[in-house]
Amino acid sequence: MKRVLFALLGAISLSACAQGPQSGGDVAKAPGAQAASANKAAPIVTGRAPNAAANTPEARAIAAVRSLNPRVEIDKVRAAPIPGFREAIVQGQVVYVSDDGRYLFLPGPQGALYDTTTKTDLSEQSLAAIRKDLIKAIPVSERIVFAPPNPKYTVSIFTDVECGYCRKLHSEIAEYNRQGIAIQYMAFPRMGIGSEDHKKMISVWCAPDRKKALTDAKNDRPVPARDCKNTVSMQYDIGQRAGLTGTPMIIAEDGSTVGGYLPPQRLREALDKLAQGGEAAPAGATDPVAATGG
CATH class of the missing domain: 3.10.450.70 (Disulphide bond isomerase, DsbC/G, N-terminal)
Incomplete structure (x- = not known):
């Protein structure tokens, strides 16, 4: 948090x-x-x-x-x-x-x-409940999911295709899965609605293979420009309402934030601590959103 x-x-x-x-x-x-x-x-x-x-x-x-x-x-x-x-x-x-x-x-x-x-952060408790309800509005079918066969934990992550820490996290996606963590990505183009970043994320969400398109975009490989009925702008709005100030934003199943980028082992430790009734104080890094983006 x-x-x-x-x-x-x-x-x-x-x-x-x-x-x-x-x-x-x-x-x-x-x-x-x-x-x-x-x-x-x-x-x-x-x-x-x-x-x-x-x-x-x-x-x-x-x-x-x-x-x-x-x-x-x-x-x-x-x-x-x-x-x-x-x-x-x-x-x-x-x-x-x-x-x-x-x-x-x-x-x-x-x-x-x-x-x-x-020793309780009462504000975070309230915000966690609100975040949990907010992200329910984004169906799993509208998220880009990377998950092991039988995940121990599932986290929802607001991500951007351009931010450095988002790219670093995604480069280790296989290790997060090996740690028993399922990653459900949600879109947050941090440069704002109408930006080139926003258009690129729409292309990812409109791709026939979203997982490949997201991986390509985060590795500076070309993603064909596409447009379709999509929820990218809605996801961006929910991210703002959830209090996002930088990407990535990792949210546990109870709605609490688990920081920004955390290496796979540290994220697993933070989730274990939460599961035991503790608090996972954030130590992760994020890239700030643009002033025009929120």
């Missing part, structure tokens, strides 16, 4: 690591951490945070951020313009934390509402 929240709070900040332990009240050990003892265990060090009286909304906001990443630096905590929330400046970003410390909201285009108690 694509999460600016994880990038901000889940990854260890370079500045905190570089500074290391500091003296005074700005840095303290995380709850339960002990100083290095006979076993040479290193202390857990937190980044800077403003002083806050115990059992106040400010203190709970700091604790909520610390629960996600104790090493980030919190520059300021104050009353938010939203009733019932505190506003915190964390690593140069604004986040809002509910006064009880349970919910953390990251605003912006890739915003998320996070339950710090259950």
Whole structure:
């Protein structure tokens, strides 16, 4: 799943690591951490945070951020313009934390509402359900499918014939299948409706052998220009409504995103983790869509 929240709070900040332990009240050990003892265990060090009286909304906001990443630096905590929330400046970003410390909201285009108690991205849960319903509108007969005989997993992928990461993924299609993963491609001409990219994808979807045409297009082999009744524009529209910002976009069967391009083994590991009830945090790469494309 694509999460600016994880990038901000889940990854260890370079500045905190570089500074290391500091003296005074700005840095303290995380709850339960002990100083290095006979076993040479290193202390857990937190980044800077403003002083806050115990059992106040400010203190709970700091604790909520610390629960996600104790090493980030919190520059300021104050009353938010939203009733019932505190506003915190964390690593140069604004986040809002509910006064009880349970919910953390990251605003912006890739915003998320996070339950710090259950460690759940509530926004992604809602979006996953919406994506699952949206892609149901694209019949399997309108997708280009590469599948092993008895797949363990099936993923739906919005793809483009021009993007580099889409081509890299497709060059390894046999290995994805060997990993037990069925690939169902959906069209997303990232240069937008009416572009040469769009026309080329229509030619692929109108070809008598779509799988061959798609493979040829992704390898810069000529694909005869064709036009027919097709769903390429409809698929593109659904991709936009699903929140696509780059291709490829890999969607698991539950509607959650599994990142952009991931090597076959890593995609299998991410799907295994999802199947076990975990979250497959995205680490894949994508090519951005054109500004005119959405």
